[in-house]
Amino acid sequence: METDTSGRDSQTGRTVEKGAEIETTVTETDSASDDSGPGEFNYLAGWRLHVITLGLNLGLFLVNFEITIVSTALVSITNDLHEFKRSSWVITAYLITYVAGIVIWAKLSDLFGRKQTCIAALLIFAAFSGGCGAAQSVVQLAVCRAFQGIGGSGIYAVAMVMLYELVRPHRYPLYTATVTVVVALAFALGPLLGGLITDRASWRWVFLINVPFAALAAAVLFLATPSDFPLNNRLRSTAPKQQQGRHPGSSNLARLRAVDFSGGFLMLAATALLITGLEEAASHLDWRGATVLGPLIASAALWAAFLANSWRVSTREGGEKSGRGQSVVEPVFPWRFCTSRVVVGLLLTSFMTGAVSITCIFQLPLRYQTSAGLSALQAGLRLIPFSVCGPLGTVFCAVLSKKRRVPPIYLAIAGELMQIIGLVFLARGDPADPDWRGLYGLEVVVGIGFGLCLGAVSLMVPFVVEKRDLAVGAAAPVQLRFLGSATVISIVTAVGNTWLRDELSGTLTPEQIQAIFRSSDAIRALPTEELERMVRGRFVESFNLQMHIVLGFAVAGVFTVLLMWQRNQVRVP
Template identity: 45%
Template sequence: MHTTEKRGTDETLASFSSRDSTLREDATAQRVQKSGLEAPIYLQGLRLHLLTLVINLSFFLVHVEVSVVGTALVAITDDLHGYGRSSWVVTGYLLSYIGFMVIMAKLSDHISRKVVLLGSLATFIIFSGACGAAWTMIQLICLRVFQGLGASGTFSLGIIVQTEMVPRSKYPVYSMILALMTVLSLLLGPIIGGAVSENTTWRWVFLMNVPPGVILLALLTICLPRDFPYMGDTSHTCSLQFRRLDVIGAGLMLVAVTLLITGFEEASDFSPWTSAGVLAPIVVSGVAWILFLVYERHVTPAKRATEPVFPWRFCTSRTIVGLLGNSFILGTIFITLVIQIPLRYQIVGNESPVKAGLRLIAFGAAIPVGSTSSGLLCQKRRVPPIFLFFLASLFTILGLLFMSRVAIDDISWSGLYGLQFVTGVGCGIMMGMVTLLPPFVAEQDDLATCTASVIQFRSLGGALALSLVTAIMNHSIQNSLLPVLGPQKLAQIFLSPQSLNALDEPLRSVVKEVFWKGFNMQLRILLGFAVAQVPATMLMWKWRGKGEGEGKGDGVGGQIVVADLVKGGGDGS
């Protein structure tokens, strides 16, 4: 048995080496040729480099919109006079951004990658301009929903195209580039939003997307082949067949995601957890999720004419379940910290939006370090992937644990940057792994859906966690400060948190202390999510003894079998 385990371990490790990746690509070509099809054709040369640039700059544009509006919200509400609905400027974008990722990916299987990607980017550009021209808060919220729809397709299809345009031996490099663009967009978003708000009209937060977006759209039209990724495969044709679209499944998913985020958003806006505005959307969302899974199981069998938007086989694969779970938890930690770190320095440290945004540099710089390291360790050093999942969890847990114990007197302590860097390395390693693995654990026909699902779960985790920790912190602060300040002063502070600096001492110090403890409470909640990464990773671990079958998504020798690449798995064959 030990011999079998060792052999399985060696095969898994070897699968990540460049030499065996090349062998695997040759084997794939041979099998494809035997089946009567053409060998896969990858992009090369100037077209590859230009398309890589265009896709990653598109990532930056659509991803920066998640964070850039945060520091511009005060200017927006001052102009459009709709503070009570201001949170929906962010939430409306997130709802469509998260809800349509898998749907867009599945639609591209029927139409084509190029058509859906171009349509999505064009939608994002058009409605970015429209958002900049909005004259009422209702108009802006509605336009943001359509802007998020375009962003959803641009981001999910961009990642799918990026994984299909190069051989698997280059995935670690492209995973690192994606992590870098993700970090840059979320890191620079608050800084850009603050600079725009301080120096010009808030409308440029949206209008600045239009000129570069038009250029990227034109370059994408030229660079991306019409029949991508099936160049040379004359047997494959893309056609929209409505009977094959999983309309019911897509609708149930949209309802489930929308209502779940709506319920948590209501809670973050001081609605009691037991109120109808909070409970009703969450309960109905739970029912919609159950119906969605039941229906997807019903339509998954191959004999069905409808192609499921979320194949049931994902739910029966421990590796994919663990992968999606880790992606969800990564989103809860990563996105919440990107918002929380600048906010705590603005409120408690009384810093400007630009200066507070610069506080993210240590955390942001660590993300590509972790992501790059994970890819290199897998490919060059043959480190088992599951060890890197555990290492990512360890770094994240240690960073959050010590960050949550820092007192308000140490707000300027330089060691905080070190703790942020450690946490960022953990998030970067996890981001690199969850981005790298989908092509190795999913069948070829499910690749687009699996890749989009990983992105969607990460974004969903971030949206839900941000609403959750905000709701818990707001209710805690309200309970602590209501007897001290009274309802009017407390309402003014929540309306404009920086107004607490106008309070007299020692009241101002008391209020800042309460806010600081609230932020530390948020970090402890995130710490709980980080600990949950361990059982999520354990789902991907399976010892296999002599005589047990091999399959996609199983674990071997205490590692993740990434489709047994040397043996030819992982490509759908």
């Protein structure tokens, strides 16, 4: 990397390489919370900063776009593959590995470098997006979606921490606002483009579209990112040994031994068993079977084991010592998160936000298509109010929080209350009016509330976790948000399908019910219009029941936000 001559500020210790792409700060303040003590930080500037920011935001857009683009294509996908009753597997297979992989990827990026791990994640995501596009059954699609989720979790985890490391803390609000807007826009455009692609082409392009753009993002990062970002070799060679990385001079094998694979396995297994049990209840419409209760009980045991493992790894001999020294094995989820009321509140609020927002993103298009008989594109168009207001909420949050105006926690409380108000009325749809226009206004209220909560949590992360935990701290709220969505989508699907089966059994034959759960197109094939209207009205009532469940999580979100309450509230500079 070529640079011009540099000057030095004697008061701050800042070295500026004029005309180059690097700004280096050597201060006590910047590393006060880092366990290695004072160090040197390589902040990028110029074209490198802009190009890397673009590449990272493209990756973040793709992985979140992939979550929501499926929402309007889901009915067409499962109808084509003749497995409508297993529709939620197409969503949750991705979310399971997405949730379980985020913290692990963050830890791997600490050990092997941000650039290498982010590019690897992009390539995995691209490869299995192609596999999803070629799937011939729901089972094949679910398997490819699971591997696609592994890549997606890596992109999100590493990109988020890289964006925090690109710039100084006083620019966090700008970058946080940019990221949250990108994520919210991905959520907004996904359902619309999913419907457009499904109606105009094949649903397979919903997945294939990721391949060229993920490859482009990987190429951009490969060309623009210094290989050992955030410290370059020149700085690393002059820094004390303990500042040159957590594992200076260690081999790849030694670095792998420092990864808490047992914690990662327990997290993945616990999440997978939880979702599997709920999905089995949704598929078989029975909560009492061994295939439902067995996985749920095993999941509870594994979550307990996961927490015990985090405590053991964090506190055992040779591990963490009140911030001094390094763990032989670094936990994927530091136990100190569990001892901080503010961090626990932030993580639980993320869970509740995902339980409300992403569940609505998936369930609203299903309601429009099953209850009102609309096409995928029409359902996507009707989701626009929710999709647009999510980004608006994050922008409002960033603007109101900037320059210490309003503490983010106040905006999070406002967001939770707006979600509650919207859901109260979402759960009261009239079965006689499946295409009720009042849903649009309620989407606005819930969408803005979601955006406020998402923005507040994202803004607070770098101010409530220690610097050494920034990678995991940036990843954990995302992980909890998608764990909330995966869990609640499975719950509402299971409860809604079970209720629907029981209600329809008194009017339709078992063969007709089975046909509807294979493909929602079977509703149009019912013998009379009156029978069709009755069935569509039952789908409205099923949706209302599902929204009552989601409302419960929104109410719980108020209390989780209050866990973050402090005498001196966090303010964003």
